[in-house]
Each structure stands twice: as C-alpha cells, then as structure tokens.
Amino acid sequence: MFIQSHKAKTLYRTLLVIIGIVGVCINTKLSPAMFLYYTTLSNVLCILYFIYALAQSGKVLNENVKGAVTLAITVTMLIYWGVLAPYSFHMDSTLDYCGTFMVHLIVPLMVIFDWFLFDQKGNFSKKAPLYWLLIPLIYYVFTVIAAQFKIVYPLSGNHYPYYFINNEMIGWGMVAVFVFGLTLFFLIFGYLFYALDKKLAK
Numbered sequence: 350m351f352i353q354s355h356k357a358k359t360l361y362r363t364l365l366v367i368i369g370i371v372g373v374c375i376n377t378k379l380s381p382a383m384f385l386y387y388t389t390l391s392n393v394l395c396i397l398y399f400i401y402a403l404a405q406s407g408k409v410l411n412e413n414v415k416g417a418v419t420l421a422i423t424v425t426m427l428i429y430w431g432v433l434a435p436y437s438f439h440m441d442s443t444l445d446y447c448g449t450f451m452v453h454l455i456v457p458l459m460v461i462f463d464w465f466l467f468d469q470k471g472n473f474s475k476k477a478p479l480y481w482l483l484i485p486l487i488y489y490v491f492t493v494i495a496a497q498f499k500i501v502y503p504l505s506g507n508h509y510p511y512y513f514i515n516n517e518m519i520g521w522g523m524v525a526v527f528v529f530g531l532t533l534f535f536l537i538f539g540y541l542f543y544a545l546d547k548k549l550a551k
Contacts, residue, residue: 355406358467362399365459369396372451375444382503385495386510387488391425392452394418394484395460412472413480416546419464420481420539426457428531432513471550478539482532489514489528 352358373392377383384390398418401410409415430453496508496517509515513527 352466359403361459361463361467362403365456365463366396366399366403368451368459369393369399369456372448372456375448376452380503382501385500385502386504387485388425388429388452390488391421391484392456395422395456399463409468412468413474413477415464415468416473416477416539416542417481417484419460420478420535420542421484422457422460423538424485424535426453428511429453433511470546473543473546475543478536478543481539482536485535486532 369392373389373396377389384393395418398410398415402408434453492509492514499508501508502510505511505515507515508517512518513531514524516524
C-alpha cells in the first residue's frame, strides 16, 4: 500500500509528532534521568526524524535510516509489552497510563503504519537489518559504560535501566543469554520486515 497524498502524510506525521512529544513529557515528567531510558530515546529519535521529514515536505532521510527508526521503536513496543509490562504495569494516575500507552504503543504503531501507508516499498538494502541492530546494541553498550559511573535509574533504583541487562541482579551469564536472544530475535524480525517490504513492492 502506498498513499501519495501529501496532505494526508503531513497531517498524519504532525499528529505522530504531537503524540510523541506529549507522551514523552508525561512519561518522563521532564526529569533528565528519565531520558536515559531506551523508551524515551527511541521516542525522541522518532520525533526528531518526523520533524525532519515534515521540514523536508515529507521526504524520508533515507529508506534504510527510516527502517532503523522503525525497528528501534518497534523494539520499544515489543520489549515493553513482551518482557517488562508484567513487572512494571502499575501507574499512579490516569495520566501516567496515557503516557505509557503513547510511548509504548501508540507512537510505535503509528511509525509502523507510516511506513506501511506512505513509504515507497522495495528500497531497503540486503544488509540493512544488520545495521538496524546498531541502535539497540549501542544503547546496551552505553548502559554497561554508564553503570561503571554508578548512574542510578529512577524507575529501577539501581545502575541498570532494565532487569534483563542487569548483571548485578541476574549475572553476566543470563545477561549474555538475554542479549544474544534479543539480538537474534530482532535480526530475524528485521529480515522479515525486509522480506515484507520486498513483497509489498511487487
């Protein structure tokens, strides 16, 4: 599917940016420490990307870069609802619930549907899914380095943002299992995304 209407694309992406900004503001309460979380950073990445796209009259920065942004926010959605939500889905207010749904569900789905509705298909390179892994992997390396400086994440109260990469809690062996498993999963997911893109191009 490929909608070429510039007006529809502009309205959709403007709404996406607004929801993203509101969601980030609610979810972080504008606390600087909350911007260390992958959820926040991936949402900010999407906001900046689509602001750029709007400024360029809807042109994508690069199809492979768009794929990286899409996978990055998809990681946010799948990790939260598949791994974290059973342990962290408890909010203090309706506003907190709204913020959580915005950054973990609405923005990710809107980014995915933006690709489905508005992007010309068939332009991803064969190696793109490998490059797409760099964003979550770089973030993991960042958390390991940050832990050495004893940064404390407000939601977890310790030196790692998420339990499945916290070697202090589960040990390096289990961390390695989680990191390898998630990397493999998202590599496979990336190539399925690539294959779907090629199929839709036909």
